Amino acid sequence: MAKITAGIACSHVPAIGAAMDLGKTAEPYWVPLFKGFERSRQWMAQNTPDVVFLIYNDHATAFSLDMIPTFAIGCADEFKPADEGWGPRPVPVVKGHPELASHITQSVIQSDFDLTIVNRMDVDHGLTVPLSLMFGQPSAWPCKVIPFAVNVVQYPPPSGNRCYQLGSAIRRAIASFDANLKVQIWGTGGMSHQLQGPRAGLINKDFDTQFLDKLVSDPEALTRIPHVQYIREAGSEGIELVMWLIMRGALDAQVREVHRFYHVPASNTAVGHMILENTR
């Protein structure tokens, strides 16, 4: 049977991708950030999964205001890096896992989560930046990836509780897939940041630290945070953190914290990162 081995939380700031693509990682501005992911890449080399189920949000790339799915699962064979207005990132094409994705879709919809099914989609920095951070710059990604896009662009995104419950449904779906696969579940975006208006540049280290602590020990407390509190305390774009709760909901109640990293700033954003292992 397929098994979820670990969960990863990771911000997906576009400037990080640009720094890697343009060879700027040794610049003083970026050195501390990439240092925080050295341990992650070592861990990943020992724990490469067969499939990553990657939760992210599209940034007005594949989805315009013409269609706005709350939850969209990528069931295609492959997903190309998107041209976000300055040419596609020079990273490998993302290979999907259509059999597992379709299995999860059918199972999760029958568990009352009405997913949108996507059979053709380009993927933007929201998905490719975490892959770059965790795997570096290989000529091909070392595993299959199932993209799972969550609307956080037009308010309201799904609630934290809904996300957490969905994670639990995804876990049951993966556990019932009849193939011996190691699956990791990644929640991306966050942490505190605000990209718009006179309050742009907001960072809230206290909020982020508590969020990281509770993500390990008491995720159900996080599911009770209302949207307005994310916006008020973690910034208008900090609300992306609800996506981390899908990841956490797909893990066991008890997890082992393998690695944690927090850094301010990457461009306008507080970068948060965590590796959590299932222990059973």
Add this chain to the structure above:
Amino acid sequence: MSLDKPYLDIPGTTVFDADLARKGYHLNSFCMSLMKADNRTRFKANERAYLDEWQMTQEQKQAVLARDFNRMIELGGNIYFLAKIFATDGKSFQYAAASMTGMSQEAYAKMMLDGGRSPKDNGACKAPETK
């Protein structure tokens, strides 16, 4: 019955909700069109003529021409769509964010290096203090 909007008192912050999305549909659709290189070229060649191809209000067009991002947001623009405009201009997210705070890009960049804006700081805005 009107919708509950508990986020309206958050200073210096506009939440892109259903009402704003409706108001900004054509503005954001124009932005989306800048994903294509041909459209970027046509826009740069004659901004006004290109904007006139879209069902935008005069206020929205003026805000785009003036690159007044706060005004565009007020008129229904969403930051991820507006990003297509400053990308077309060859400007960074940090440039655009700084312009919305009224700070110079240097001052804004320094604020970020120093740990970012405190959640107690309302920035340049005049909105009421949060509780």
